[in-house]
Amino acid sequence: MTLSCERLRQYCADALTRCGVREDDARNTAAVLVSADMRGIHSHGVVRMIGYVNCLKSGGVRADAVPRICRESAVSALVDADRGLGIPATLFAVEIARQKALECGVAVVNVFNSHHHGACGWYSQQLADAGLMAAVMSTGDVIMAPSGGAGRAIGNNPFSYALPAGRYRAVCYDVAMSAVAAGKISIAAAQGERIPLGWLLDPSGLPTTDPADYDRGGALVPFSGHKGYGLAIMVEAFAGLLSGGAMLSDIHAWNCDPGTSGNVGHQIIAMNPALLNPGVDLAARVEAMIEQLAAAEKAPGTQRILYPGQLEQERERAAMEHGLDLPDAALDALRAVSEACGPTLDMESMRFEE
Amino acid sequence: MTLSCERLRQYCADALTRCGVREDDARNTAAVLVSADMRGIHSHGVVRMIGYVNCLKSGGVRADAVPRICRESAVSALVDADRGLGIPATLFAVEIARQKALECGVAVVNVFNSHHHGACGWYSQQLADAGLMAAVMSTGDVIMAPSGGAGRAIGNNPFSYALPAGRYRAVCYDVAMSAVAAGKISIAAAQGERIPLGWLLDPSGLPTTDPADYDRGGALVPFSGHKGYGLAIMVEAFAGLLSGGAMLSDIHAWNCDPGTSGNVGHQIIAMNPALLNPGVDLAARVEAMIEQLAAAEKAPGTQRILYPGQLEQERERAAMEHGLDLPDAALDALRAVSEACGPTLDMESMRFEE
Numbered sequence: 230m231t232l233s234c235e236r237l238r239q240y241c242a243d244a245l246t247r248c249g250v251r252e253d254d255a256r257n258t259a260a261v262l263v264s265a266d267m268r269g270i271h272s273h274g275v276v277r278m279i280g281y282v283n284c285l286k287s288g289g290v291r292a293d294a295v296p297r298i299c300r301e302s303a304v305s306a307l308v309d310a311d312r313g314l315g316i317p318a319t320l321f322a323v324e325i326a327r328q329k330a331l332e333c334g335v336a337v338v339n340v341f342n343s344h345h346h347g348a349c350g351w352y353s354q355q356l357a358d359a360g361l362m363a364a365v366m367s368t369g370d371v372i373m374a375p376s377g378g379a380g381r382a383i384g385n386n387p388f389s390y391a392l393p394a395g396r397y398r399a400v401c402y403d404v405a406m407s408a409v410a411a412g413k414i415s416i417a418a419a420q421g422e423r424i425p426l427g428w429l430l431d432p433s434g435l436p437t438t439d440p441a442d443y444d445r446g447g448a449l450v451p452f453s454g455h456k457g458y459g460l461a462i463m464v465e466a467f468a469g470l471l472s473g474g475a476m477l478s479d480i481h482a483w484n485c486d487p488g489t490s491g492n493v494g495h496q497i498i499a500m501n502p503a504l505l506n507p508g509v510d511l512a513a514r515v516e517a518m519i520e521q522l523a524a525a526e527k528a529p530g531t532q533r534i535l536y537p538g539q540l541e542q543e544r545e546r547a548a549m550e551h552g553l554d555l556p557d558a559a560l561d562a563l564r565a566v567s568e569a570c571g572p573t574l575d576m577e578s579m580r581f582e583e
Numbered sequence: 584m585t586l587s588c589e590r591l592r593q594y595c596a597d598a599l600t601r602c603g604v605r606e607d608d609a610r611n612t613a614a615v616l617v618s619a620d621m622r623g624i625h626s627h628g629v630v631r632m633i634g635y636v637n638c639l640k641s642g643g644v645r646a647d648a649v650p651r652i653c654r655e656s657a658v659s660a661l662v663d664a665d666r667g668l669g670i671p672a673t674l675f676a677v678e679i680a681r682q683k684a685l686e687c688g689v690a691v692v693n694v695f696n697s698h699h700h701g702a703c704g705w706y707s708q709q710l711a712d713a714g715l716m717a718a719v720m721s722t723g724d725v726i727m728a729p730s731g732g733a734g735r736a737i738g739n740n741p742f743s744y745a746l747p748a749g750r751y752r753a754v755c756y757d758v759a760m761s762a763v764a765a766g767k768i769s770i771a772a773a774q775g776e777r778i779p780l781g782w783l784l785d786p787s788g789l790p791t792t793d794p795a796d797y798d799r800g801g802a803l804v805p806f807s808g809h810k811g812y813g814l815a816i817m818v819e820a821f822a823g824l825l826s827g828g829a830m831l832s833d834i835h836a837w838n839c840d841p842g843t844s845g846n847v848g849h850q851i852i853a854m855n856p857a858l859l860n861p862g863v864d865l866a867a868r869v870e871a872m873i874e875q876l877a878a879a880e881k882a883p884g885t886q887r888i889l890y891p892g893q894l895e896q897e898r899e900r901a902a903m904e905h906g907l908d909l910p911d912a913a914l915d916a917l918r919a920v921s922e923a924c925g926p927t928l929d930m931e932s933m934r935f936e937e
Contacts, residue, residue, distance in 0.1 A: 300859075300860065302687070302688055302858070303657075304687060304689045305688050305689055305858070305859050307859065307860050333657075333658060334658060334691070335658045335689055335691045337688070337854060337859065339859065339860060362820065362821065362825065374879075375876050377881060377882055377887070377888045377889070378876075378881065378882060378888055379880040379881055379883075380879065380880045382875070382876060382880075382888075383876065390817050392820050400816065400820070402814070402816070402817060404810050404813070408807070430882070434880060435883070453762070453806040455891070456807070457807070459758070459891040462754065462756070462872070462876075462891060463756060466716065466746050466754070466865075466868075467854075470868040470872065471716065471854070471856055471860055472863075473860055473863045476871065476872055476875070477872060477876070478875065500821075500825070502825055504656070505661065505691060505693065505825060506693060506825055506826065506827055507654075508661075508827055509825065509827045511820075514820075514824040514830060517830065518816070518824065521830070521831050522831070525728075525732045525733075525734065525736035526733040526788060527732065527788075528728070528731055528732060528784070528789075529789070531732075534729050534731045534732055535730070535809075
């Protein structure tokens with residue numbers, strides 16, 4: 230069934246408020262999750278709702294958390310997320326970064342005592358929409374092997390950046406440091422398919438083609454070996470160590486252990502091109518870059534050369550116009566949410582109407 | 584023959600001063616190049632000397648350039664490198680970033696009208712040695728295909744970061760965005776070896792195992808497909824578009840076209856953990872991270888789990904203690920330098936003595 234994005238957001242917000250989350254935080258959290266589904270990033274969409282609800286109900290995430298600034302300068306801030314949901318805390322930090330970068334040209338905001346915050350590209354894109362160049366990154370619990378490692382020892386620590394891009398709105402890059410996301414491996418497992426060598430190690434540390442080895446404790450493999458591993462260390466340091474968040478194996482796996490605070494860390498970097506170099510029209514140059522790359526000669530079989538985030542923007546527009554189809558795992562998660570905290574899941578009432 | 588690093592530096596500095604470069608700029612340029620060889624990054628070492636000399640002699644690089652600040656705030660600067668050598672210009676910018684970050688917590692310095700600046704990890708490491716967290720990146724001429732592209736359309740735009748690491752000195756990551764560096768392909772070509780599929784496209788845009796296709800105009804392939812390509816776009820934007828440097832195909836290939844200024848751009852980001860979060864001892868946390876990762880279970884056949892830059896630091900110490908062995912290509916380059924600008928290449932006088 231094709232769903233209305235607006236009604237799906239309302240459903241998720243209702244569920245979160247029933248767990249004690251303040252109304253604005255619930256609405257924002259629902260919006261960020263549904264937006265990930267709209268952009269086709271279902272691994273970071275409403276499928277996460279049941280995990281959030283479990284953490285809220287078991288106390289690992291505080292429903293009434295109030296993020297606050299612990300330390301501040303004209304160009305920086307350190308935010309204590311108060312062990313609350315990651316999305317409201319990150320939005321709080323993004324707004325600080327936006328204001329400071331608009332005023333001073335540069336801003337760096339770190340967050341600790343936080344939690345999973347959905348797809349980090351979403352925050353970068355908000356800053357790009359304000360005319361800023363941005364990078365947003367987050368630590369996560371250990372699910373990836375280091376280069377040369379046999380087991381889980383570091384998060385696949387997502388990193389995103391975005392650029393204002395004039396008539397193309399924004400360039401928005403958002404990746405994790407593993408060869409593929411854990412979600413892709415879970416889908417293969419659910420469909421009974423094998424995976425290529427190079428995605429996953431089995432619990433003994435050997436390369437495997439069996440996706441079920443992930444749930445047996447196997448480790449994701451970094452992309453491009455030491456290149457992905459080294460970037461995971463960068464995110465661990467800038468988002469986690471600097472913030473005062475937990476490090477490596479001290480970050481709790483929130484979806485396995487909902488009752489314990491994860492103490493995830495984030496970092497938001499924002500730069501204002503209009504102040505750093507008023508001599509260039511950055512968005513116009515980004516437009517020109519997109520066009521030069523799109524016009525490059527294509528490899529056989531390739532239709533388009535894309536810029537980062539282009540497909541996601543196209544999908545988002547399509548979902549706004551024609552509604553949203555969710556994967557089965559997301560529907561299952563919504564059913565579990567309905568059971569866990571009460572709001573009736575009346576799919577018919579969420580049906581999209583052209 | 585094993586060479587003395589000190590005497591090799593002196594030789595390179597002499598050659599650059601004979602091309603009209605000021606003595607301190609010549610000494611610094613020689614130091615950065617020799618340091619790359621000492622760290623085993625021979626592709627960015629003295630092998631580049633002949634290219635620098637050709638650019639200086641043909642006017643593509645101004646020997647008497649004086650980098651200057653065009654625009655400045657407490658936390659940012661824009662530097663015009665005056666079409667000079669990239670190494671002195673970047674050192675100038677790094678010093679500005681160091682001072683501003685120490686004072687204000689954050690600094691962003693952009694450079695335009697610059698040139699190849701050697702291995703960018705070197706600059707990140709200097710900032711880490713000053714107790715700062717740093718990232719340094721640079722544009723370059725187009726030698727890589729975009730994801731889905733058939734030919735050269737973007738640089739393999741190097742990116743580095745570094746962290747102060749207490750008794751481990753620094754974590755220092757330094758990569759280009761191609762699956763492998765062009766230098767590695769040239770070595771395979773010189774040795775008559777094939778290369779794996781996935782490194783290079785032939786001039787018609789098809790994957791090739793023949794390394795000679797690179798010199799025929801073939802394009803490097805980004806690492807991990809859209810992940811490496813998207814990071815190359817990030818560097819293009821932050822280091823090039825924001826700086827006002829040339830974009831994509833407007834960046835001249837300095838080693839093919841030494842008489843034309845490349846207008847390369849760089850960006851230096853520095854953060855002072857002591858100001859951003861005085862509640863953490865960042866270097867101590869980085870030490871702990873290194874140790875936790877080193878203690879992780881190893882994959883079969885792996886002796887050590889390394890941190891970024893560890894091998895390079897070990898090689899650098901070994902070169903200081905036991906001298907430096909250069910690859911043939913570097914020795915050929917030094918001979919060409921001797922012919923081009925005069926200083927006698929007396930290898931015997933450069934021999935390392937324990």
